[in-house]
Amino acid sequence: MSDAERAAKLRLARSRNIGPVTYRQLLARFPSAQDAIEAIPDLARRGGGRAPQLADMRLIEAEMAEVERLGASYLFLHTPPYPPPLGEIGAAPPVLIVRGDLTLLAKPIVGMVGARNASAAARRFARELAFALGDAGYVAASGLARGIDTAVHHGSIDSGTIAVIAGGIDIFYPPENQDLQLDIAERGVLVAEQPPGSEPKARHFPYRNRIIAGLGMGVIVVEAAPKSGSLITARQANEFGREVMAVPGSPLDPRAQGCNQLIRDGANLIQTVDDVLEILQPFGSAGAEQPEIRYRPEKVSADVEPHERSTVTELLGPVPVTVDEIIRQSGIAPNVVQTVLLELELAGRLERHAGGKVSLEQQP
Template identity: 35%
Template sequence: MTDRAWLALSRIPGLGPLRQRALLERFGAVDRCFQTGAGALQNLGLQTGQIAALQKAPEDILTPADQRWLESPDTDLCRWTDADYPPLLRHIPDPPLLLYLRGQRAGLNQAMLAIVGSRSATTTGIATAEAFAKNLGEAGLTICSGLALGIDAAAHRGALHSGTVAVLGTGADLIYPRSHLQLARQITEQGLIISEQPPDTGPRSGLFPRRNRIISGLSLGVLVVEAADGSGSLITARLALEQGREVFAIPGSIHSPLSRGPHRLIRDGAKLVESAEDVLSELGPLYAVLRSSQAAAPAADWRPEDSTQAKVWAAMDFDPLAPEQIASRCGLTLTELSAILLDMELQGYLAACPGGRFCRLPPVS
């Protein structure tokens, strides 16, 4: 019943990731969130309708589109509690608790770079995006974008052979725009289509900015090729900065309106990019860590060389601990600890567990 419960939870109107996580932390498992007494849901900030929905069985909430998703051999789900939930995405302020997948699930944990830009791109901009995506893909990065017209589509096309990830603002069973249906099919052959929206969710303007936080959240950085003032690509770049990711921009003609976005980003501190090597050199050690960490659990005799990581490692168990417990044992603030936990998780030494907790991974025998 678990998958049905996950889908049902995503169907409750207005129940966003933060309250979904609060429910999981309260009840420990998604199945237990349903058919509970109303009293157990107090103090979670839920609306009356949401509490009423949680009194039902998951089967009473699911739609025909949900049933088709569950029965299809070509669809998949990535849950917050799954070991392969993308570690970078897990650390944004409001990560989705459920991802709907079509294509190659292994794409979830590749080192990604987002390439975004204008829907009304120039011929030069499209050629530039495609060339950068091809070169960066061949260097080992998976290219992430939003399957929109213009720069997004060019980025996906450039990375079709190396693998690309398309994050949708619609349900993963609907392709928007429809003109990209064939491109979407090609993406699933080597890459992955992702959405946080339930099946049969059509295009609505408010969903695309939310989609953008996932594009940046999955990625080590965001490269903006062409963007006018007010472009959604600038929203993605801003979100990347808030999430602690790198932002890159390709400059253009001072006479082109589509250069204004990249030029503003460069003035505000984004890295000016002229070649794929500029991106790779800036990503530096984190890129190398992610590439090597498709790994494996640590060797039995592993000990962190960094003294602070060693302190965190010594404070942890193979049973999950909350960050507050780890911080208390180590004498660190939660802010200090968060960056350390992310780094150790990326190296494959720790695993994120349900309820926002962490545990050691068992050593390889």
């Protein structure tokens, strides 16, 4: 990939109204990122709005220089060594910033998450389980948070660990994990979606969670309260077709309620590393590289009739609805529906939600 194409892809990824789905569709429709950039004004006009303001190239060039200065590198969607399983999910990050041993991204990965205020017993269990999984040939991925995440990384640092962080790759959060983060950047893999210098914000953590859920073959929840971020990760893993595993806990401990509920709802009950291996080994041998997943880009149409555009738009409203439902009710070809949605999003009129749902933005 040329430097110009890398810069154009990064510019698309950093621009407003261009989310992961629209990014993928633009690159599926046009031969290069630069061609997609040049077509955006016309696509936005068809969607009934003005073209989004693209990221300033001076900022893009400055970011690329900073990433290089930090000893990190970019991974672009569907371009090796971007992890194929992550690229399979609908909301896959267009660009990742990584630092460390990138060969770990090709190995079988297991996500491990849990409570920040975890009990001492749960932390010990997470550390020992992560160590045992590493000994069996798996790479543990977690979020470098306090509690269970930290225990997971300590347990798997020698065999290979992946830390997905919510802020920029140069931001240490939580501050007490600075040494651990630097160690992972040397011996494991540090992964960030946000540009360097980005302080982690509340809205960034669900994005980070989807990366942990999408990277590997399954997610293990060690300890989690109801409505916690760990349960969001488990839900995302289930939506992505990954195995969801949970460690049971005392019904008297609120920190165990989330895991117990997951098990009640059908998650796999985990008590030893053998339980995990029994679940995961049918999907691939430990120590082997992850199987290649051939990317099939969403089809979009270059031509949309006016009545088709109006029909799709009329079916949209403030209440999120699945794209499949729009296709079913409109009776319009999927590639045409996808094109109309692409145009509306570039025009700033469409909002995408989890689970493949979309809604119209409320106009002031």
